[in-house]
Amino acid sequence: MSYIRSFALFWWNFVVGDDWRVAAGVAVALGLTSLLTHEDVNAWWLLPLAIGLLLAGSLWREARRVS
Amino acid sequence: MGCVSTSTVLLIVGAFLASAVEMVEALTIVLGVGIVRGWRSTLIGVGAATVVLATLVAALGPALRVVPIGTLRLVVGALLLAFGLQWLRKAILRSSGFVSHKDEDAAFRRQREQAAAARREERAGLDWYSFTVAFKGVLLEGLEVVFIVISFGSAQGRIGLASAGAAAAFVLVIGAGVLARGPLERVPENTIKFVVGLLLTTFGCFWGAEGAGVDWPGDELSLLGVLAFLGAASFMFVRVLRRRRLAVAPMEAPA
Numbered sequence: 560m561s562y563i564r565s566f567a568l569f570w571w572n573f574v575v576g577d578d579w580r581v582a583a584g585v586a587v588a589l590g591l592t593s594l595l596t597h598e599d600v601n602a603w604w605l606l607p608l609a610i611g612l613l614l615a616g617s618l619w620r621e622a623r624r625v626s
Numbered sequence: 627m628g629c630v631s632t633s634t635v636l637l638i639v640g641a642f643l644a645s646a647v648e649m650v651e652a653l654t655i656v657l658g659v660g661i662v663r664g665w666r667s668t669l670i671g672v673g674a675a676t677v678v679l680a681t682l683v684a685a686l687g688p689a690l691r692v693v694p695i696g697t698l699r700l701v702v703g704a705l706l707l708a709f710g711l712q713w714l715r716k717a718i719l720r721s722s723g724f725v726s727h728k729d730e731d732a733a734f735r736r737q738r739e740q741a742a743a744a745r746r747e748e749r750a751g752l753d754w755y756s757f758t759v760a761f762k763g764v765l766l767e768g769l770e771v772v773f774i775v776i777s778f779g780s781a782q783g784r785i786g787l788a789s790a791g792a793a794a795a796f797v798l799v800i801g802a803g804v805l806a807r808g809p810l811e812r813v814p815e816n817t818i819k820f821v822v823g824l825l826l827t828t829f830g831c832f833w834g835a836e837g838a839g840v841d842w843p844g845d846e847l848s849l850l851g852v853l854a855f856l857g858a859a860s861f862m863f864v865r866v867l868r869r870r871r872l873a874v875a876p877m878e879a880p881a
């Protein structure tokens with residue numbers, strides 16, 4: 560059981576890393592982009608914008624935590 | 627033709643730099659063990675890990691060809707974004723002084739001390755400590771290389787090119803390591819990680835959005851636009867965080 564747990568933990572750290580909110584935000588942004596394109600809106604701008612906001616939020620949280 | 631060249635150049639550069647920076651870290655581990663405890667078991671560990679990694683690329687590469695390209699790009703884009711943003715986030719925090727820079731020389735000294743202190747245990751005719759440390763070190767650092775090569779290569783249908791970039795990095799790092807006979811502490815690791823983080827995030831954004839049904843204006847040329855936007859945003863974050871760091875602890879601020 561501990562082997563399975565270690566294996567799952569390794570992949571979690573590998574893909575998600577220190578801030579799970581970033582990975583969750585990426586999933587939400589991709590979902591929203593997909594929804595908009597299905598409604599014939601070419602939402603190419605949404606993902607770069609979301610990435611900038613997610614990165615800013617994550618950095619801000621870490622900076623506050625460290626200082 | 628110009629559009630194809632843009633993505634091809636970024637693909638090779640990304641695979642090369644990401645592989646180089648991971649191989650520098652693996653080299654530090656291997657040298658630390660090999661110099662102290664001998665090379666036979668250490669190199670067998672390196673060889674075994676390399677075989678596992680090559681098998682992964684050989685098995686996963688063709689298997690991914692059966693996945694529809696739209697689905698593949700969506701999944702690969704999401705993974706690259708999550709992965710690339712980790713690299714970028716850490717590089718920004720290091721550049722702004724919120725996280726200390728990785729010191730390969732200190733890591734090398736630590737590795738040597740641990741290797742000297744570990745007791746000798748023979749298994750299957752091998753010094754088990756040397757074998758397992760070298761195997762795990764190369765496998766764990768190499769998994770990131772494999773992930774990048776497969777995701778970069780499969781989403782663009784160019785696993786061969788991505789592998790060539792990784793192979794070039796392997797030759798360069800090993801050659802430099804043999805010449806230096808020590809860890810490559812002068813490699814600007816954080817700068818490379820910054821660039822790789824930007825490239826991983828850019829490709830993740832491009833393919834993820836394409837997989838979600840987006841038509842990028844200018845097609846592959848928009849890769850450069852995304853890269854420029856993310857680069858500018860990242861440098862702005864570094865400046866803002868540096869200022870905040872100076873305001874919080876002026877004496878400890880980095881040069």
